[in-house]
Amino acid sequence: MRMSEGVEWALHTCLNLSWVESGEAVPTARLAEFYGLPAAYLNKQLQALARAGILSSTTGPRGGFRLARSPEKVTLLDVVTAIEGAEEAFRCDQILRHGPGGRQDVDYRQACVISQGMRKAELAWRTELAAQSLADIRATVERRQPSAPGQARSRLAAGAA
Template sequence: MSEGVEWALHCCLNLTWVESGEAVTAAKLAGFYQLPTAYLNRQLQALVRAGIVTSTSGPRGGFRLARDPRHITLLDVVTAIEGGQEAFRCQEILRKGPGGRDDVDYRKHCLVSQAMRRADLAWRRELAAQTLADIKLAVEDKRPGTPELTRNRLA
């Protein structure tokens, strides 16, 4: 996974604490973690295309969450940044090995491929089961001052 996933997740989490109706510029979000604004903006645009955040231009423009944090899963964010392809891509090397056959789809019959697919599905299920709201509540429980500190820093 690229660092853009981490950046996008933290930015989305920070947007959960922004006052309703307020937008935050890419520069402010980037400055929060000392990230390069241009690269972060690309991640934010991917989130816009996925319908996770909205973007408005102008003096009061910036980014805000497009949906309630309860309806944004970690998998939504990962998929927006990385795409939906599986982490493991079977190249069917068994076809070229001893006893390999051209009439067999090794992506379906290879035990290594099957194990990797199961792991990928488990990973995706875990990410799909966690929302931004879940992470937000966990952070607030562990560090109650975070929402106010975040709002003040992004203001």
């Protein structure tokens, strides 16, 4: 039950993009260089974020990625779901159907007590993720590390080294 490393990349990249002047797009290459990440693979992750409506992309010169909506409207759950997919971590294959007294017309994902317990825990996880927005994260970082926004802007700006 290991999460893709792309989740970490995506979260940090979204945070950095939230510090860039709105309306300015940042190409993958510059976002990747920020943390020394492989650009081509990061691009793949950002595509997923774009498909999910979290980022918007522009091709051609002066193109790249930017936040598609305000940081208040982007939660940790949104990003995790965009990268990892929407399906649940616990897979209920409904093995009860193959046990004694198992019925084909019952949805054991709903009826099975074990499945219910696992879903309950997973719901708690999702709820906690949905409660934290990118704006919340950004505010906390700015309080602890006031230099972060400036560093991000200067390193991601159009003319950066």
